[in-house]
Amino acid sequence: MPGLLHKYRGRALLILAGACAVHCRYCFRRHYPYGDDPRRLEDWEPAFAYLENDSSIREVLLSGGDPLMLTDDRLRQIVERLERIPHLTRLRIHTRQPIVLPDRVTDGLLALLKSTRLTPWVVVHANHANELTGDCAEALRALVQSGVPVLNQAVLLKGVNDDAEALCDLGERLADLGVQNYYLHQLDRVAGAQHFEVSDERAAALMTAMHARLPGYAVPRLVREEAGAPGKTPL
Numbered sequence: 001m002p003g004l005l006h007k008y009r010g011r012a013l014l015i016l017a018g019a020c021a022v023h024c025r026y027c028f029r030r031h032y033p034y035g036d037d038p039r040r041l042e043d044w045e046p047a048f049a050y051l052e053n054d055s056s057i058r059e060v061l062l063s064g065g066d067p068l069m070l071t072d073d074r075l076r077q078i079v080e081r082l083e084r085i086p087h088l089t090r091l092r093i094h095t096r097q098p099i100v101l102p103d104r105v106t107d108g109l110l111a112l113l114k115s116t117r118l119t120p121w122v123v124v125h126a127n128h129a130n131e132l133t134g135d136c137a138e139a140l141r142a143l144v145q146s147g148v149p150v151l152n153q154a155v156l157l158k159g160v161n162d163d164a165e166a167l168c169d170l171g172e173r174l175a176d177l178g179v180q181n182y183y184l185h186q187l188d189r190v191a192g193a194q195h196f197e198v199s200d201e202r203a204a205a206l207m208t209a210m211h212a213r214l215p216g217y218a219v220p221r222l223v224r225e226e227a228g229a230p231g232k233t234p235l
């Protein structure tokens, strides 16, 4: 259905927006045809009907682009529509805005996450401890203190975070903020990102270094996205 990706069992993803607060050079959806996706609420009905008709789906991921490009009012309309699908139990928001536009973590957004009958999870995207300071740290604390589980996914990027020091700093900083270090992604092979690529051997050595230095819960899972796989592929 337009705007809906259902690749993995039990969870489906809605591409709610084509834009982001920053546009990352290495973006895995760099060539995604966002222009074809629904924008008006009524255009989402086929996707909502699909979710309604598949009772194996428990969790809906709001993604994009960045779903927090939408206003709180529009998000609430979408969440209220999802709440009416009885077999849905969880709502996951994948967003980089708490990191790159921390003011977007509004009281209205926190209220929405707290009031929905769906269990909320928020997955943010920071690649380096240097991102997690000042108002960004405050935004993450506000989310965590409102009781929402917050996870981080990072992309392994040559020259940015491909050394043990940087990855351990990131792990420590996330742990200090109460954010779970969820995934470390091997780069998707999109055009123009080759200079960020790190070999699997180097990635494995970095994982070993993290295991030796971080608490177990602060070590992320190293994964890659592979077409046709039943989930992210662990490396």
Ligand SMILES: *Cc1c(COP(=O)(O)O)cnc(C)c1O
Binding pocket: 005, 006, 007, 008, 011, 012, 013, 061, 231, 232
């Ligand atoms: C990555 C992804 C998910 C979420 O996978 P998790 O392993 O549950 O975090 C869901 N749907 C699609 C299409 C994805 O690409």
Ligand code: SF4
Binding pocket: 019, 020, 022, 023, 024, 026, 027, 028, 029, 064, 065, 066, 096, 125
């Ligand atoms: S925030 Fe995420 S979706 Fe947006 S450009 Fe960056 S990697 Fe892509």
